[in-house]
């Protein structure tokens with residue numbers, strides 16, 4: 589019998605991946621969690637039927653959500669990571685010697701438990717002594733923080749279900765206050781191609797732009813996410829993701845990556861015209 593996992597990328601488009609074996613399923617208080625073994629992508633984690641990570645392409649997402657801000661804001665010491673129970677973002681952050689403390693805030697402890705079992709190579713860094721794991725709602729965690737973090741990474745699910753609050757203006761405002769003066773916020777920013785994702789992208793952009801002095805969108809090619817073209821947001825109180833990139837500094841750290849490099853860093857902020865238009869036009873989208 590053939591087994592296939594199918595995700596709806598739009599009402600009219602479906603994306604299917606052949607499954608060798610379903611490995612695990614659980615309905616947590618927050619969401620449905622599934623793990624599959626697949627011939628093409630290795631192990632794959634889905635939440636509420638949406639692909640979150642596969643062993644084959646997770647490096648693209650985690651390189652882009654971590655190394656882009658780390659090459660702009662130098663010597664980051666204290667980081668807040670929201671979501672990211674799979675450990676991929678933490679793994680990349682732990683490669684920086686400057687990082688002294690990481691608060692990971694994941695609303696669903698079941699995601700961490702399941703990933704520890706099925707993706708041990710990704711979750712290993714959760715045990716790094718610099719990491720504190722908080723099983724809590726990110727929205728609440730950040731509410732009363734002031735001037736504390738050099739970097740906030742919002743590695744959330746989509747803006748419905750448990751991830752919804754992480755796309756609100758209130759949340760972005762609280763993050764602004766939680767950041768130091770030259771702090772940076774990076775988030776997963778949905779996608780521009782299919783209508784529902786594009787609406788979410790626009791909302792996130794408008795809200796971030798209304799809170800932060802600088803907000804720029806950048807892109808990556810992620811094969812297992814809808815349309816294969818995924819976006820990230822870079823927000824700050826002044827640091828510019830291109831002008832303030834210090835390629836020499838980043839290269840001197842000797843961090844070996846499979847996707848990110850400093851040339852790609854400059855290029856990934858150059859967006860296709862239809863995305864610029866959708867974001868409200870102008871160079872400073």
Ligand code: AG3
Nearest residue numbers: 638639640672676744745776
């Ligand atoms: N975070 C989810 C990114 C958005 C996925 N959305 C989708 N497939 N519709 C991934 C977590 C990786 N640490």
